[in-house]
Amino acid sequence: MPHSVTPSIEQDSLKIAILGAAGGIGQSLSLLLKAQLQYQLKESNRSVTHIHLALYDVNQEAINGVTADLSHIDTPISVSSHSPAGGIENCLHNASIVVIPAGVPRKPGMTRDDLFNVNAGIISQLGDSIAECCDLSKVFVLVISNPVNSLVPVMVSNILKNHPQSRNSGIERRIMGVTKLDIVRASTFLREINIESGLTPRVNSMPDVPVIGGHSGETIIPLFSQSNFLSRLNEDQLKYLIHRVQYGGDEVVKAKNGKGSATLSMAHAGYKCVVQFVSLLLGNIEQIHGTYYVPLKDANNFPIAPGADQLLPLVDGADYFAIPLTITTKGVSYVDYDIVNRMNDMERNQMLPICVSQLKKNIDKGLEFVASRS
Numbered sequence: 117m118p119h120s121v122t123p124s125i126e127q128d129s130l131k132i133a134i135l136g137a138a139g140g141i142g143q144s145l146s147l148l149l150k151a152q153l154q155y156q157l158k159e160s161n162r163s164v165t166h167i168h169l170a171l172y173d174v175n176q177e178a179i180n181g182v183t184a185d186l187s188h189i190d191t192p193i194s195v196s197s198h199s200p201a202g203g204i205e206n207c208l209h210n211a212s213i214v215v216i217p218a219g220v221p222r223k224p225g226m227t228r229d230d231l232f233n234v235n236a237g238i239i240s241q242l243g244d245s246i247a248e249c250c251d252l253s254k255v256f257v258l259v260i261s262n263p264v265n266s267l268v269p270v271m272v273s274n275i276l277k278n279h280p281q282s283r284n285s286g287i288e289r290r291i292m293g294v295t296k297l298d299i300v301r302a303s304t305f306l307r308e309i310n311i312e313s314g315l316t317p318r319v320n321s322m323p324d325v326p327v328i329g330g331h332s333g334e335t336i337i338p339l340f341s342q343s344n345f346l347s348r349l350n351e352d353q354l355k356y357l358i359h360r361v362q363y364g365g366d367e368v369v370k371a372k373n374g375k376g377s378a379t380l381s382m383a384h385a386g387y388k389c390v391v392q393f394v395s396l397l398l399g400n401i402e403q404i405h406g407t408y409y410v411p412l413k414d415a416n417n418f419p420i421a422p423g424a425d426q427l428l429p430l431v432d433g434a435d436y437f438a439i440p441l442t443i444t445t446k447g448v449s450y451v452d453y454d455i456v457n458r459m460n461d462m463e464r465n466q467m468l469p470i471c472v473s474q475l476k477k478n479i480d481k482g483l484e485f486v487a488s489r490s
């Protein structure tokens with residue numbers, strides 16, 4: 117019998133837990149991480165010898181199959197399968213990053229808000245497990261499940277309210293809603309329209325377009341005025357682009373015709389995010405500069421980080437907002453409020469007020485859900 121050389125999944129490993137890993141996003145994201153992650157990383161100067169993917173899903177058969185399949189891929193990243201039968205603790209224990217695509221997706225005719233009742237229950241349960249099993253002073257939690265605008269408030273307020281060990285842990289600086297897909301879409305659609313207009317961007321270049329606010333309809337504010345890409349957009353093109361980014365999710369839901377929502381593009385967007393967090397935790401980079409949907413106030417109702425106090429009046433007191441951030445291993449360390457000052461008149465006077473009024477309702481819905489649970 118050959119001696120088992122399975123590495124111990126303990127102190128020397130950087131562990132990424134994916135909750136809902138047997139689903140459409142979970143499978144594709146796990147594949148990208150298992151197959152590609154090591155190519156993105158420089159030699160670590162921390163004492164990490166390997167990276168481990170802990171895959172959890174309530175569908176036991178499916179997650180066992182997905183994990184067995186992934187485990188044959190010839191990369192140095194190890195994988196393990198977890199389900200309620202063996203307990204979520206084994207998945208979450210020692211995890212540095214928890215990614216959550218668990219929950220139900222939309223069908224045609226549904227809004228993201230229609231998912232709230234089911235997914236808020238799932239998110240608060242998973243939040244309880246994270247609070248019980250993870251080191252709240254270190255772990256990063258990335259929430260993909262919808263509606264992001266309401267579920268991040270559920271995740272943050274549930275942990276702070278119901279888990280005393282969260283006090284002074286700073287966990288609220290490390291829980292983030294993933295809105296990267298909106299940024300990915302804005303970049304893709306802008307490049308497309310430029311080509312249609314006769315411009316010839318370089319074959320390997322993509323525009324950067326900041327997108328702020330939330331993750332649904334008019335809460336999504338793509339800031340084409342602040343794109344780095346040379347573009348001559350007329351009014352119609354701009355209107356078309358804004359609408360397409362705000363309702364890009366509907367486009368995919370309609371095309372899949374009852375078989376779910378965006379999975380592959382979301383896995384790609386999520387992968388880009390996870391790579392950044394792994395690079396940060398391995399010491400390859402000192403800070404992440406990225407946009408996430410985060411609370412702007414901490415457990416004591418103080419601004420979460422420098423910049424948040426300036427942002428809050430600009431967004432009329434919306435306590436959660438997607439905005440470019442600087443993130444260190446301790447969590448959000450700077451909120452780039454100035455991006456709001458740089459908005460043009462239309463973005464600031466028309467788009468922002470609509471975004472903020474809808475966002476506040478979404479946030480309140482999440483907070484009320486947690487408050488109503490004993």
Ligand code: NAD
Nearest residue numbers: 136138139140141173174218219220221260261262297382
């Ligand atoms: P899916 O149905 O394919 O997968 C969801 C998985 O979650 C399933 O395998 C299911 O068994 C699992 N699950 C359900 N309850 C669970 C629990 N309590 N613990 C662990 N796993 C659980 O759905 P999908 O297409 O992968 O989408 C997942 C979620 O992501 C949806 O809510 C969707 O709306 C959202 N989403 C968000 C974005 C974004 O930009 N943030 C983009 C696309 C989809």
Ligand code: LMR
Nearest residue numbers: 222262364365366377378
């Ligand atoms: C998306 O933007 O594609 C996701 O939020 C999924 C959805 O329901 O649209």
